[in-house]
Amino acid sequence: MKNIISKATDAQGGQSSQPAEDSIDKSLLKDDLYKAVNGRWEKTAEIPADHSSTGGFMDLNDNIDKQLMKDLDDIIKENKHYDAPFSEFLKLYELARNFKKRDADGADPLKPYLEKIESITNFDDLNQALPELVKEGHPLPFGFWVEPDMKNTKVNALFAAVPGLFLPDRTYYEKNNPAYKQLMPVFTKMASQLLVLADYSSNEADEIVESAKRFDAKIAPNVKSAEESADYSKMYNPQKFAYFSESSSHVDFMNLADTLFGKAPEQIIVTEPKFYERFDGLVNSDTFTDMKNWMLVNMVRSASGYLSEEFRQTGSVFSRALSGKKEATPQKKSAFYLAEGTFGQTIGDYYAKKYFGPKAKADVEHMVRSMIAVYKNRLSNNDWLSKATREKAILKLNKLELQVGYPDHIDELEYKFKVTPEDEGGTLFENMSRFGAISIQDTLEKLGKPVDRTKWEMSAATVNAYYEPFKNIIVFPAAILQAPFYSLKQTSSQNYGGIGAVIAHEISHAFDNNGSLFDELGNLNNWWTKEDHDHFSKLADKMIKEFDGIPYAGGKVNGKLTVSENIADGGGLSCANEAAKNEKDYNLYDFFINWAKVWRMKATEQYKQLLLNIDVHAPAELRANVQVKNLDDFYSTFDVKPGDGMYMRPEDRVKIW
Template identity: 90%
Template sequence: MNLLQANATTGGQSDQPTDDSIDKSLLKDDLYKAVNGRWEKTAKIPAYHSSTGGFMDLNDNIDKQLMSDLDDIIKKNQPHEAPFSEFLKLYELARNYKKRDADGGEPLKPYLEKIENITNFDDLNKLLPELVKEGYPLPFGFWVEPDMKNTQVNALFASVPGLFLPDRTYYENNNPAYKQLMPVFTKMASQLLVLADYSSNEADEIVESAKRFDAKIAPNVKSAEESADYSKMYNPQKFAYFSESSSHLDFVNLADALFGKAPDQIIVTEPKFYERFDGLVNSDSFKDMKNWMLVNMVRSASSYLSEEFRQTGSVFSRALSGKKEATPQKKSAFYLAEGTFGQTIGDYYAKKYFGPKAKADVEHMVKNMINVYKNRLSNNTWLGKDTREKAILKLDKLELQVGYPDHIDELEYKFKVTPENEGGTLFDNMSKFGAITVQDTFEKLGKPVDRTKWEMSAATVNAYYEPFKNIIVFPAAILQAPFYSLKQTSSQNYGGIGAVIAHEISHAFDNNGSLFDELGNLNNWWTKEDHDHFSKLADKMINEFDGIPYAGGKVNGKLTVSENIADGGGLSCANEAAKNEDDYNLYDFFINWAKVWRMKATEQYKQLLLNIDVHAPAELRANVQVKNLDDFYSTFDVKDGDGMYLKPEDRVKIW
């Protein structure tokens, strides 16, 4: 449950809006436009982005700083310890587009040939363990994660394959987005296959066949709205029973080969898919499935091959998001290396740019916010005594991680780059690292969960709550203006990082997080009466957002409810904490809250987020939640008839 859809260093120059940049005439009618409207008129979206604004700009500035640092480090050519030394090697390989262009599609061909040579299910079953270990696209998935009802131990999960389009809803009810986007996907996939030395006719036939299989899968997987309910993911089955899902794939033999012995149990995230698996994967669909594998293989490989592959392979995502250009070569190479060595580069960034004073200040804010939350829970009037005590216990057990982890994940030490002078290609190295990651994950089955592991690089402008561990994490990169700065007032900081902190705490008590106990186990600690009351309040939050017109569509209140509950609780608690400081100024607080959500995006990207993102549109996050707070009305003298006015009985207050 992270904060996002997805500059100065910490403590650096504050980038607050000046009075001139705020249109005070709009404050009572549209807070977001009042704070960000003038910025929006002149802001330009880079051609290789689908948006610009607070989060994106901060990430761009960090990328720019790190890439500049790396240029200096490479120029000095001094020895470095692993895994940073391996990160540098991979970055060099990724930046060597001359070598990548010379290799063309050759590194990919053995992988495509392996798929081509599978002629029946006997062939497939013999190869299946190898294909899973090497990360080949398959019409099912195995993964290892904490058992949701015993999060101290890792369990085996069965997941479902992705679709060519972003969500099942694109395939339904003659959705015009399907007619617009599928031809773009079709053309791109055919061009990629031609680059891999298929004839134009062969490529077209493969893609049409693959699309038949994709269309067959689509009705049987969850939509984004359905997937937003975490509790529905937990469907444990005896592995022997699960294996009967297919009369063509030997799941027992596969699990024996992967884990030494098939586990007794597997957790099935989408039972409906596996109930219908035999009807999807069978002799009649075998050819279509194989071609689906080919298309997915060439798509996933395109960013690791030549520039022509990279440009072609990004056509569909650019159409989906409204980007005019592919990511510049150097930045693309950096993203690729950073994506593999995320904790390594995060460790470098945090240790160089993150100060102990900022960490101590933020930890102080977190403690203040927890105290506000605890006080609210203690004085809650609609929770029963037993539920209230359990909620306070969960808050007491909440763990905090700020800045960067104590150690880099051991996995990144396992990545050893085969350089160009030893015959290494970027694609071969990335394939090898993918296999190492799969093996590392599978080895965790049945073993204790590492509760110290971070799921995000310290160089990422984001934050998250992990319901399976009851942990909140604030990477170093988000601890900078406008979210946080030692040069901002305390109220500005509470309107930025304070609201983020409280947002993540609130996730422990949203419609998903509330289903997990103090250890992160899926465990109903509510009385029926209390949970029914909470559900009615959650319904009010659903209704507050549901159907709001945006980007030619309407907001889905059910899809966004958990993030909206977290925003509502976060803003309200941060508001109270700001008022507990001696220098509080609620004008500063609300202005900075609106500023952190500034975003200018392409229409395509807005529409994409509207369909699949569990967060409400940024503009609405800024505007709707403040209407629920009485202090907003007194701060800006908002009255009945003003655009920002909401009747007291319609204001949603959960936490």
């Protein structure tokens, strides 16, 4: 799934937050568009202590969070009756906010889960406990998940998952990477402190963590990096389940699958074959103790946010070090995030119905149709695609589905979450654990069943958008449909420079290096001729080269990691630019200024470095600056000439779609 990134209530268009003309440093427009538009703001902007960044997407999210929390305060004071699942959302929110109860409970809710892991002394014990461990969501060095079969997306298939690492990416473990020496000691100290909070002695905790780190280090070379994971073409590796089950001499995969599904499926899709080819060397009698301790560390770490304030503060130390946040999220906001994360569609439904209107929806749908028409015209007149490939591309565009605002109904899963309140002996951790088990069971039960193509993967209260290649669908939640992305009070050119470019970005994902692998139904299916694909690959290589190696935050941009998002940005901006010119009131100055505005971001150095290593998107500043250089209209709009900082030679400009 491709997002525009990896919340403001005026979805229908309140105050436009366009930069005032006097905040734009026009002397910089020819040399650095991003700095010209955002430089003065950046000098005075302050990153909140509980944030790693501010500006753009983050500010909109903060505004929505504040509004929703204010609404919830009023709702709780009114003490009115609400139907499920909103009533259950309110119960969970109140339970999460009760830190007095959470502090009194301490580690007690967690201890039975740790004891269950401790009681496993050999592989016989593990195999007997595995079905329950999987259903309860215990951390394991492997996993199953169910989602659409990439070659038959009408039906849900079984996939083999790989475990996560203690550090964010495999590359952190490579020799001479200074990040390991900086970050692993922070993780080590945090993990030991969490275990002490769970009533292990200091010596026991240190021994468990060192043992767990040995297992983590053993896994690391055998899993994909973020760059490798970004290549969808390497994901689809179907195997007979009987063959897959032979990956381990110690873990009984066949019995596990028989227990979970009634009978093991004929096939499993393995996204990382190398990991399972080496599984026997990773999970065996020699590594058993280290594996068990790795499970303990992951268990206490994943539980920390649902326990006492001391657990919550301690459990966030590593993520704060990674991102540069000075403080943990405030208690009330953390409780809101927890409840929202569980009842995402429920709170999204509330937000959208209160703050999103039909006029905005109709206007945005008009923009989408306009963008699709531009794309269709470009595909029809494309001079490097063969007729057969061109027709298939247009068919895919014609079959592209659109979802705007919010889904027609809340996911049935959220109706299954029933909160056991404090006065009935419920704890936050026990409720969240039960909900996790319900979610896992719901997912497992989908195996072999038809795919629900109407399901939203994102809350309507999320400032983001996405393209789903498995469904050939683009989704624009209500929350992103506000200034500076969109407002009825902005000019059409401002809106095209904001939400228009986002819309066209998501359409472009259907034809990026990953999206182009999928047909009009979302199936992995090569619909290109070899000659067309070779030509496209050369164009993609030009986009890789355009970004690869650009200095940023003490490192360099990885052009391969970010190529699909850069192709989508390039196609999206170009398409939105043409659509803006088709409107009567078009003004390309407004268009480009707002494009730079939406990528406004001030971030900690740590967060910039983290994104540089793992994010499939280029840094926000470069998304604003580099892509405009590929458009001829940018040069005429700002009179950019050779010698100016924003100038790029015509032969170096990348134009794919």
